[in-house]
Amino acid sequence: MTVAFEQLYETREYFVGKWNRYAPQPLKTAARNVQYNVGTLIKKFRKIWKKTIWPYLEPLFGVPKGGAAQKRKDAQEARDRKARSTSGGSERRRRNTEYRDDIEDEH
Known part of the structure; x- marks a missing residue:
């Protein structure tokens, strides 16, 4: 399967190269406009x-029923893990003062 996809990618690159080299400029512009x-x-x-059809x-x-709750x-578990992984929680210290002892002594 992988070999087939690689062959498709190579074939696409070949044709894109030929297209970019030999196609007239108005056609290349039209193709970009169509793609956009x-x-x-x-x-x-x-x-x-997402807004109108899927809700129905x-x-x-x-x-499943429990999907939204899960x-x-x-x-919530991800938020808790993130809060635990950061030391100090919402209190942030500058990186350059992390290992300085005199910061706590001054206050």
């Missing part, structure tokens, strides 16, 4: 799908 316009349409469709289909095909639980 199709990308914009895909972005708009994804937004419409989610109860039929969506995640997602919140995992997010």
Whole structure:
């Protein structure tokens, strides 16, 4: 399977190289415009799908009942791990004063 994908990539690179070298400039510009316009349409469709279509289909095909609760639980655990990994919590010290003893002595 990997060999097939590599061959496809090589073939694509070959044709892109030929296209860039020999295609007339107006056609290359038109191809870039088409690519940009199709990308914009895909972005708009994804937004419409997420905001309007998927909420109606989610109860039929969506995640299991406990999926949202598990997602919140995992997010909370990640926040807790992050808070534990940073020493001092919300209190931050500058890196250059981390190993200086005279900082605590002055206060």
